[in-house]
Amino acid sequence: MQPLRRLLLSIGESRDPDRIERLPGLSNRNFRVVLGQDEYIVRLASRDVDRLGISRQVEAEALRLAYDAGLGPDVVRYVLPEGDLITRPIPARPFSERPETYREVETLRSIVRVVRRVHELPPLRHAFDPFAQIRESLRRAAEFNVPLPTGSERVLLRVDEIEAARGPLKPPYLALCHNDLFAGNLLDAHPIRLVDWEFAGMGDVFFDLATLLVSCDEASPLPEEQRHAILCEYFGDETPTHRRRLDDMVLVVQLHVVAWGLTHHMLGTPEHGWEGFTYLGFATDLLTELLARL
Numbered sequence: 001m002q003p004l005r006r007l008l009l010s011i012g013e014s015r016d017p018d019r020i021e022r023l024p025g026l027s028n029r030n031f032r033v034v035l036g037q038d039e040y041i042v043r044l045a046s047r048d049v050d051r052l053g054i055s056r057q058v059e060a061e062a063l064r065l066a067y068d069a070g071l072g073p074d075v076v077r078y079v080l081p082e083g084d085l086i087t088r089p090i091p092a093r094p095f096s097e098r099p100e101t102y103r104e105v106e107t108l109r110s111i112v113r114v115v116r117r118v119h120e121l122p123p124l125r126h127a128f129d130p131f132a133q134i135r136e137s138l139r140r141a142a143e144f145n146v147p148l149p150t151g152s153e154r155v156l157l158r159v160d161e162i163e164a165a166r167g168p169l170k171p172p173y174l175a176l177c178h179n180d181l182f183a184g185n186l187l188d189a190h191p192i193r194l195v196d197w198e199f200a201g202m203g204d205v206f207f208d209l210a211t212l213l214v215s216c217d218e219a220s221p222l223p224e225e226q227r228h229a230i231l232c233e234y235f236g237d238e239t240p241t242h243r244r245r246l247d248d249m250v251l252v253v254q255l256h257v258v259a260w261g262l263t264h265h266m267l268g269t270p271e272h273g274w275e276g277f278t279y280l281g282f283a284t285d286l287l288t289e290l291l292a293r294l
Helices: 002-009 056-068 099-103 105-119 130-143 154-166 205-213 224-235 240-267 279-293
Strands: 019-023 029-035 038-044 075-078 085-087 174-177 201-204
Touching (some): 099 105, 105 205, 130 240, 154 240, 154 279, 205 240, 240 279
Antiparallel strands (some): 174 201
């Protein structure tokens, strides 16, 4: 707990915590810390995140923009370059604890309205490129003889096809995106708030929209009704082009999750998940399911 106590000392908190509660988190270590009447959410960040396409400087800037817009948490302390973070808690539960509510069409429409506000934030000088991350993670996995399912190279052909069909990314489809809109990062507050901005950067708005379809289950995207609702809420209607881009990007989001798991495995990131969780097992199980559908 020494890193946590040093971080609290940096904001002048020399009191012994009344309570330290470990919070969910697969790569970073997250805690709820209670000191008398004060309460903080503390993140001890994982290192070497540049391999994941993360910029801590950009995350700090995105958090500031998000808070000013009423979209994100109140930051008490952000430590650069490490990325350790203290925020004030938001009194709301994540949608990961309420998956049935999340899947309701009206809930999704409300979330999409918040996502559109994210995409209207000022641009930042950092590109989020899931295609490059997928290619690099599979290249490095092959280089280091990481055991992958048979036929894994086929995903690269599909990734190339999707990127070529999309073409150069330009506004309005190029915007500041959150890029990690999984249900644990979506808080059922009024209004809905977003946490965990470490993947923030300029990217494809369809990546954020597609993530909403796998937000509660990376392997099982939401069905037709929810896809239609997301597109209609964001664009006003559903066009064949928008539908194709959304469907294509669902696979890119899923493969980016695979890349995330493989990269953490190769970095040797401590595994803080559920019992039996490993980054490699998580990544290869999902990759096996995706390959069966290609």
